[in-house]
Amino acid sequence: MNNVIEIENLSKIYDLGMVGTGTLSKDLNRLWAKLLGRPDPYSLITESNDRTIISKSNTVYALKDINFNVSKGEILGIIGDNGAGKSTLLKILSQITSPSSGIVKMKGRVASLLEVGTGMHPEMTARQNIFMNGSIMGMSYNEITHKLSDIIEFAGIEKYIETPIKRFSSGMKVRLGFAVAAFLEPEILIIDEVLAVGDAEFQKKAIGKIQDISKGNGRTVLFVSHNMAAVQKLCSKALILNKGKIQFSANPKECVEHYLRNNVNYNNEILFKQDINSYGIKLNFVKINYLKDNEVINVESGFEIEVEFENYNLRKTITCGIVLINKDLIRLFEIPCFLFTEKNSKKGVFNIKATIPPYLLNAGNYNFNFVVAESQKHVLFKKENIVSVKVEDTNFNKGHNLNIPQGVLRPKIFANATLQKEII
Numbered sequence: 320m321n322n323v324i325e326i327e328n329l330s331k332i333y334d335l336g337m338v339g340t341g342t343l344s345k346d347l348n349r350l351w352a353k354l355l356g357r358p359d360p361y362s363l364i365t366e367s368n369d370r371t372i373i374s375k376s377n378t379v380y381a382l383k384d385i386n387f388n389v390s391k392g393e394i395l396g397i398i399g400d401n402g403a404g405k406s407t408l409l410k411i412l413s414q415i416t417s418p419s420s421g422i423v424k425m426k427g428r429v430a431s432l433l434e435v436g437t438g439m440h441p442e443m444t445a446r447q448n449i450f451m452n453g454s455i456m457g458m459s460y461n462e463i464t465h466k467l468s469d470i471i472e473f474a475g476i477e478k479y480i481e482t483p484i485k486r487f488s489s490g491m492k493v494r495l496g497f498a499v500a501a502f503l504e505p506e507i508l509i510i511d512e513v514l515a516v517g518d519a520e521f522q523k524k525a526i527g528k529i530q531d532i533s534k535g536n537g538r539t540v541l542f543v544s545h546n547m548a549a550v551q552k553l554c555s556k557a558l559i560l561n562k563g564k565i566q567f568s569a570n571p572k573e574c575v576e577h578y579l580r581n582n583v584n585y586n587n588e589i590l591f592k593q594d595i596n597s598y599g600i601k602l603n604f605v606k607i608n609y610l611k612d613n614e615v616i617n618v619e620s621g622f623e624i625e626v627e628f629e630n631y632n633l634r635k636t637i638t639c640g641i642v643l644i645n646k647d648l649i650r651l652f653e654i655p656c657f658l659f660t661e662k663n664s665k666k667g668v669f670n671i672k673a674t675i676p677p678y679l680l681n682a683g684n685y686n687f688n689f690v691v692a693e694s695q696k697h698v699l700f701k702k703e704n705i706v707s708v709k710v711e712d713t714n715f716n717k718g719h720n721l722n723i724p725q726g727v728l729r730p731k732i733f734a735n736a737t738l739q740k741e742i743i
Contacts, residue, residue, distance in 0.1 A: 322389065322391075325388050325425075328422065329382055329418050330383050331380070331382040331416070331418050382563045391538075393555045393556060394530075394554045394556075397541065397543045398543075398544065398559055404562075426506065432500045439496060441485035446467075446480050448499070449470055453503050456503055458503060462503075479491070504538075507538070526552070547648050550571050550574070554571045557574035590603070599632035599699075600630060603629060606624070606625040615711055627671070628669055628689075640656060640690045641653070644704075682712040684710075685710065686703070687704070687706050687707070689701070
């Protein structure tokens, strides 16, 4: 198959701290060294991109020695933790920033949807933005006009087509941005985590459209997401980025299993240092509490999950949920935590505790997702795999049972077999 994207030894270095050296003379020395092709005289050894440790250098590898190819019609899933280099990679491929070294070869027109409102002018109407984006991609007026009705219908913004983008919600911006990127027929479509902003109905439509683009039209898609189930369902191959390097590359199922096996956190308590997001939500910590005086979660004991988060908005209806996922990425159930209404919506720090009772889950590994939404439709905050737990079968470990019963659930239900008639 012909490669549409070829990446060879791609690296991107960022300066940390202040811009420049601090003095004009040192800046001139640095410029002179660059013109002569010499190393930066004020640069320390460039470190790997590990955001969990204090840097001893003034430069860091956001990406280092990245190599991969993508063929026509393939959907490549890119997964990894925050800060792994995913967005930097997509910005280089979208020609928003340039690589520090390496080779990037791409064939055909590229459409990117990297964040809410990408490529949209806030003062222009939705119709004007569609034509502007199409022109940037090299399409003629007639080509854009031919696709206009499909774009408007898919985005579901018929009523607001003459409204300036600045009055759109983030969800409406994503709908329009995706529709423009998908229907203007680029050879390469690059999509970051923005689809998580849309509601469930739009996400389903978007995933279906991505599949049509790849299979029906033979176009290439790069898909970055923290939604492991979507990566498995949608992508034809995947890779894992970790600290700016490719950690693993294989088919989506193997990649997701490798990621969950090596990146999930089984600590009893995890603290989050992220900032308040654009919707006024901040996750503080998640904690697993034991229901009995032991340090093992087993089928017979159950456990409690505790989540603390901060809310800084006064929206009328806010719902909050903890979602349990098994190792096969099957959504077992959602625990609705509480409901804000117009009368009691308040800013503050909220603590949630939910009990997973004994004899509910079978032995195995489980992950939790945390979601805050408005009216159970518009997602305000979502974080997957906030914590993972391992449920054990202590009787099996002691040799009392020959086999762990199959299935996700493990209710305390027993059946007795009685001999009705002996067969000779």
